[in-house]
Amino acid sequence: MLLEPEAVAKTGNNRRAFLIWQTWRPALLNRGVDEPVIEINTSATPASAAPAAAAESSKPPRPPHLLWRVARAVTDIMLPPQCVNCDGLVERGDAADALRYVCASCEARIEFAREPCCPTCGFPFYGEMEEAETRVCEHCEGLSPVFSEGRTAVLFKGAARALVHELKYHNVLYPLRDIETLLKRAPRVLEIARGATLVPVPLHPRKERHRGYNQTFFIAECLAKAAGGAKSGARVEMLLRRVADTVSQTTLDRATRRANLRRAFALARGADAKVNPDQKYVIVDDVFTTGSTLNSCARVLRRAGAKDIKIATFAHG
Numbered sequence: 506m507l508l509e510p511e512a513v514a515k516t517g518n519n520r521r522a523f524l525i526w527q528t529w530r531p532a533l534l535n536r537g538v539d540e541p542v543i544e545i546n547t548s549a550t551p552a553s554a555a556p557a558a559a560a561e562s563s564k565p566p567r568p569p570h571l572l573w574r575v576a577r578a579v580t581d582i583m584l585p586p587q588c589v590n591c592d593g594l595v596e597r598g599d600a601a602d603a604l605r606y607v608c609a610s611c612e613a614r615i616e617f618a619r620e621p622c623c624p625t626c627g628f629p630f631y632g633e634m635e636e637a638e639t640r641v642c643e644h645c646e647g648l649s650p651v652f653s654e655g656r657t658a659v660l661f662k663g664a665a666r667a668l669v670h671e672l673k674y675h676n677v678l679y680p681l682r683d684i685e686t687l688l689k690r691a692p693r694v695l696e697i698a699r700g701a702t703l704v705p706v707p708l709h710p711r712k713e714r715h716r717g718y719n720q721t722f723f724i725a726e727c728l729a730k731a732a733g734g735a736k737s738g739a740r741v742e743m744l745l746r747r748v749a750d751t752v753s754q755t756t757l758d759r760a761t762r763r764a765n766l767r768r769a770f771a772l773a774r775g776a777d778a779k780v781n782p783d784q785k786y787v788i789v790d791d792v793f794t795t796g797s798t799l800n801s802c803a804r805v806l807r808r809a810g811a812k813d814i815k816i817a818t819f820a821h822g
């Protein structure tokens with residue numbers, strides 16, 4: 506597996522042992538208690554899986570078995586959970602809304618996007634601001650959004666960045682638990698997700714095969730659950746597919762990225778019949794960078810007849 510430079514820097518024997526432990530720990534100890542139990546589909550993520558997952562989230566959690574609680578307490582003493590950002594110990598309580606893989610110090614430095622925010626991408630404006638809703642931030646300059654509004658949960662740095670990196674480059678799913686917890690603390694993002702069809706930004710099939718999953722699909726599922734599951738009307742549908750593999754866009758300038766992305770997406774097979782002009786759509790991505798990817802996705806939905814299109818990202822950076 507090819508790792509990106511930052512991922513390589515974090516790879517070492519201790520790190521590897523930690524990752525293996527963090528990956529298997531939920532399966533060994535917490536399954537059915539409070540960890541996300543997600544089956545990885547190695548083929549393209551089926552659109553039909555999403556409503557079922559959303560319905561699943563409305564079930565009450567099973568109470569933890571005493572034996573598992575004891576086993577977890579023992580292993581926490583022997584192999585205590587480490588912070589994904591600083592490798593420090595995570596001293597956690599049993600509260601459902603506690604972060605499990607981020608220490609208290611790193612958690613305190615996670616920055617949520619609080620109002621006033623850029624209406625296009627959700628990046629917070631700092632300092633005194635008048636008529637913020639009419640302004641766009643430096644990240645959105647030159648972007649002609651096809652969507653009506655964008656919101657983001659946190660800024661892409663520190664522990665939030667580390668969670669996304671683990672999910673994307675280390676083939677582990679445990680960060681999803683904390684990502685869902687953080688999304689629950691972002692009311693502006695939950696607000697637009699409710700009653701909406703959440704459309705994950707697709708990966709190219711080759712990349713999805715290589716990674717084994719599309720992390721954005723899982724983040725969209727986390728968002729649907731955080732928003733209240735099926736009761737809230739939020740459901741995930743893979744309406745789009747990626748037809749061009751736009752690898753390594755990070756080295757290109759903004760204009761070239763946008764040009765490359767223009768024709769990178771298309772409707773998923775059979776999705777044209779599902780696009781409803783009266784339905785609310787929220788395109789979901791892990792991170793907002795330039796907005797080009799999300800805008801290209803929005804353009805495809807708009808052409809297919811969708812009228813109410815917004816975007817939501819877990820992080821912004």
Ligand SMILES: [Zn+2]
Pocket residue numbers: 588589590591592593607608609610611612
């Ligand atoms: Zn930490």
Ligand SMILES: [Zn+2]
Pocket residue numbers: 623624625626627628641642643644645
């Ligand atoms: Zn912006």
